[in-house]
Amino acid sequence: MTAKTLFEKVWEQHQVVPESADTPAVLYIDLHLVHEVTSPQAFSVLRSQNLKVRRPERVLATMDHSTPTDPDEVFGRVPIKVESAAKQVKEFEKNCREFGIELLGLGSEYRGIVHVIGPELGATQPGKTIVCGDSHTATHGAFGALAFGIGTTEVGHVLATQCLLQRRPKTLAIEVTGKLRPGVTAKDLILAIIGEIGVSGGTGHVIEYRGSAIEALSMEERMTVCNMSIEAGARAGMVAPDETTFAYLKGRRFAPQGAEWDKAVARWRELKTDPGAKFDRVVTIDANKLEPMISYGTHPGMVVPITGKVPEVANDPVHAKALNYMGLHGGEPMVGKPIQVVFIGSCTNGRLSDLELAAGVLKGHKVAGGVRMLVVPGSQQVKREAERLGLDKIFTEAGAEWRESGCSMCIGMNGDTAGRGQYAVSTSNRNFEGRQGAGARTLLASPATAAAAAIAGKIADPRAFLPH
Amino acid sequence: MQPIRTIESRTVVIPVTNIDTDQIIPARFLTTTTREGLGKQAFADWRYDANGAVKSDFILNKPEIAGATILVAGRNFGCGSSREHAPWALLDFGFRAVISTEIADIFRNNSLKNGLLPIVVDEKTHEWLMNNPGANVKIDLETTTLTLPTGATAKFPIEGFARVCLMNGVDELGFLLQQAPAIERYESARPF
Numbered sequence: 001m002t003a004k005t006l007f008e009k010v011w012e013q014h015q016v017v018p019e020s021a022d023t024p025a026v027l028y029i030d031l032h033l034v035h036e037v038t039s040p041q042a043f044s045v046l047r048s049q050n051l052k053v054r055r056p057e058r059v060l061a062t063m064d065h066s067t068p069t070d071p072d073e074v075f076g077r078v079p080i081k082v083e084s085a086a087k088q089v090k091e092f093e094k095n096c097r098e099f100g101i102e103l104l105g106l107g108s109e110y111r112g113i114v115h116v117i118g119p120e121l122g123a124t125q126p127g128k129t130i131v132c133g134d135s136h137t138a139t140h141g142a143f144g145a146l147a148f149g150i151g152t153t154e155v156g157h158v159l160a161t162q163c164l165l166q167r168r169p170k171t172l173a174i175e176v177t178g179k180l181r182p183g184v185t186a187k188d189l190i191l192a193i194i195g196e197i198g199v200s201g202g203t204g205h206v207i208e209y210r211g212s213a214i215e216a217l218s219m220e221e222r223m224t225v226c227n228m229s230i231e232a233g234a235r236a237g238m239v240a241p242d243e244t245t246f247a248y249l250k251g252r253r254f255a256p257q258g259a260e261w262d263k264a265v266a267r268w269r270e271l272k273t274d275p276g277a278k279f280d281r282v283v284t285i286d287a288n289k290l291e292p293m294i295s296y297g298t299h300p301g302m303v304v305p306i307t308g309k310v311p312e313v314a315n316d317p318v319h320a321k322a323l324n325y326m327g328l329h330g331g332e333p334m335v336g337k338p339i340q341v342v343f344i345g346s347c348t349n350g351r352l353s354d355l356e357l358a359a360g361v362l363k364g365h366k367v368a369g370g371v372r373m374l375v376v377p378g379s380q381q382v383k384r385e386a387e388r389l390g391l392d393k394i395f396t397e398a399g400a401e402w403r404e405s406g407c408s409m410c411i412g413m414n415g416d417t418a419g420r421g422q423y424a425v426s427t428s429n430r431n432f433e434g435r436q437g438a439g440a441r442t443l444l445a446s447p448a449t450a451a452a453a454a455i456a457g458k459i460a461d462p463r464a465f466l467p468h
Numbered sequence: 469m470q471p472i473r474t475i476e477s478r479t480v481v482i483p484v485t486n487i488d489t490d491q492i493i494p495a496r497f498l499t500t501t502t503r504e505g506l507g508k509q510a511f512a513d514w515r516y517d518a519n520g521a522v523k524s525d526f527i528l529n530k531p532e533i534a535g536a537t538i539l540v541a542g543r544n545f546g547c548g549s550s551r552e553h554a555p556w557a558l559l560d561f562g563f564r565a566v567i568s569t570e571i572a573d574i575f576r577n578n579s580l581k582n583g584l585l586p587i588v589v590d591e592k593t594h595e596w597l598m599n600n601p602g603a604n605v606k607i608d609l610e611t612t613t614l615t616l617p618t619g620a621t622a623k624f625p626i627e628g629f630a631r632v633c634l635m636n637g638v639d640e641l642g643f644l645l646q647q648a649p650a651i652e653r654y655e656s657a658r659p660f
Contacts, residue, residue: 040501084499151552151578200544
């Protein structure tokens with residue numbers, strides 16, 4: 001038998017009809033994550049064509065993108081301030097009700113960012129095909145699932161048929177050798193990878209992250225890495241399932257139980273890339289050489305080590321445009337630049353270990369004067385667990401705001417935004433112009449780097465603040 | 469959808485690489501529940517200043533682009549978020565095709581499903597287009613050829629099934645719904 005990659009195995013198991021010269025493959029989708037922002041127009045199509053949702057039990061629906069993080073708004077004590085968002089929430093509730101989909105709605109204790117709750121509920125499993133009308137769906141690839149973002153038309157296709165028409169993508173192996181040094185996180189690793197291969201380096205490909213540095217990561221760290229695959233242009237990023245994966249999943253709500261668990265694990269063990277399997281491309285990164293990273297520009301490939309300087313690039317109007325937007329100059333050091341906002345959260349870095357890392361740096365310190373720090377857990381479960389550990393106290397005593405879960409300032413749809421011209425050190429995934437609010441200037445970094453900046457009131461090397 | 473065979477128009481050039489979908493339509497406009505009327509928000513933060521005043525030097529605000537339906541942009545157009553609001557906004561603004569040397573995967577898929585042609589051309593053709601804004605060009609979907617006013621032509625790749633759907637003005641959902649027997653067989657044969 002020919003040696004196959006992890007991606008090839010999952011792909012082939014889900015072909016309802018293989019692709020031909022004339023038609024793409026009909027690919028079966030095991031799990032469809034649906035949220036309030038990219039689904040309304042899909043439900044409208046179903047309604048206009050008198051179609052049903054084919055497999056409502058394969059849909060996991062929640063609200064995250066435009067929802068408030070203020071507890072009074074979340075729990076209905078006051079109206080949702082952003083009127084159009086309130087309308088969208090209402091419409092989503094109605095759509096789920098009418099089409100027979102269970103909704104983890106605003107009041108649910110299991111609500112959260114789709115890419116945080118899928119794994120924590122055990123719905124995300126190795127070998128599954130998972131889609132969502134959201135480009136960060138790649139997160140679920142951390143479990144050895146084939147998970148990718150789709151548009152709203154395709155959301156409608158999956159609701160109606162549980163299938164998608166897809167051409168088979170190419171494969172890209174990113175082999176991360178060595179070991180991350182102390183103070184260097186999974187976020188720094190993925191920022192370094194994007195900096196290396198570029199923001200379109202993965203276009204047309206599914207990435208498999210492999211090698212000793214990847215195997216050593218926890219599930220939450222693997223999710224951070226896979227999450228940002230799209231920022232390198234790749235729709236999906238995967239990690240082979242292993243003991244770390246199985247230990248994370250065991251006992252979770254939707255994970256197989258009893259004898260089914262043993263059968264599932266046996267099946268999942270077969271998924272890893274066979275020795276000798278060929279990738280279309282291979283890129284090797286040495287983890288030993290990496291430092292904490294920070295972005296300086298207006299896309300996630302514009303990154304430097306925290307100890308570095310803003311690159312000087314002559315005769316490049318696009319580089320000049322980015323620096324002009326950011327108010328930075330070629331040659332100036334990153335460390336020491338005053339900042340006004342710190343955001344800890346998002347599907348990239350809004351999990352418990354991220355909050356623990358930030359709280360570890362912040363403990364015993366205060367947020368610097370003139371800095372607003374917003375901490376938004378990735379889900380209500382993460383929030384409760386963090387509160388059980390007392391992390392909320394560390395944040396609030398330092399002067400940070402502690403909120404209900406959601407996408408919040410990563411995308412700024414719910415009113416949580418950074419101001420025009422403000423520098424926001426953010427643990428999110430995109431530093432595009434205006435991403436965190438019109439005119440806001442995003443500096444992407446790890447939770448440790450973000451917390452260090454909050455204390456210093458300026459960009460700072462987190463290694464000076466890490467507990468020993 | 470209207471069948472598409474050819475598009476002939478003057479071009480509008482935005483000479484910027486890596487234009488992400490947050491620029492094409494900022495996230496604050498995504499709280500809509502319909503797909504109509506997003507053209508007025510296309511490139512909102514490049515078209516209007518902080519006070520909502522028109523930035524007259526930005527190409528999309530210039531009167532000479534009236535009626536032009538082909539957008540030419542730098543490499544890696546449409547990267548970032550999967551929002552289908554991006555092609556909806558461009559179509560509502562009046563564009564029918566986008567030309568670049570590289571177009572992001574999700575944006576390309578979304579465009580094909582809405583009748584916005586994502587056209588990827590070679591560096592040389594692209595360079596000519598970038599240097600000749602307003603040139604009258606022709607896109608022929610039947611022959612998958614782009615023709616410049618100089619008479620030069622360039623072939624462009626486009627997924628075959630999507631091309632047939634576009635040329636016949638049909639959407640892919642109808643085809644998928646016809647696969648119901650195969651989908652049922654797959655579901656019942658699946659061991660897990």
